[in-house]
Amino acid sequence: MKFTIGIAMSPLEQLPELAKTAEECGFSSIALPDSLFYMQSATAEYPYTADGSRFWGPDSPWVDPLIGAAAMAAVTSRIRFYTNVLKLGSRNPLLLARQVGSVANLSGNRFGFGVGIGWAPEEFEWCGVPFARRGARVDEMIEVIKLVLAGGMVEYHGEFFDFEPLQISPAPSEPVPFYIGGHTAPALRRAARVGDGWTSAMMTYDELRRTIEKLDTLRAEFGRSDEPFEIQAVCVDRFGRSGYQDLADACVTDAIVVPWLADGIGFDGELAAKQDSLHKFAEQYIAEPIVAAP
16 A cells, blocks of 8 residues: 655645645555635635634635646656646646646646535636536546647537537647546446546545445446556554555555644644654555455
């Protein structure tokens, strides 16, 4: 099982050094979250906390995940990056295809595109996109972005997006993997149908195990059981070597962790303290890899 660092709400000036340290320690990837802006009053509840409240405030730092990935890729050579997850629904797919292709090329194909729909009506409406029918719209967006990233002259004629032949160059020299986020039934079907993997938000071990079983069933329905498929998980109740072994045995391929939080260091903690946490975690869990039971 691989380990990914979650860098949510770390001060932006820390990110390049955290990336270099994570690579040095043997972490597989860095997960970059997405938040467009903080609404003073939200009309919808945040779906991944028990009471629907947001666990960040108006002054919490968020880096644009694509820019953050490019900046960290520039100071590293091996570690990968993926969005966890970028909110597609409020954005334009052609502009995103240009950005994703640029990051993939600049990073030497070390970028994975984790995508979700988005939960806040304000992020849609205030960016000029309707909240209604967002799922169908995102399905077309994924088709458009994959089509453009494959390279060459392409055209698309859908319900929401329509364009004549065009080309965005250079195309990535390797396919960009798409990781689909979300816990709902439509999100899981989308992941099983078009994703190279599924990425979770905060879930318990039992929730993760049941969800992975659902994904296995859905992937079989779509005839994709034999294709590689990543499971990127944030688990809230399995820690330590035995806990991570449980995740590996449940077919989690990539555990997303924030070692400094476990050491009592906050999101805004000192860089050196976070680097110490990365080294300690690597000594405990990466130096001797955790492998799923046969």
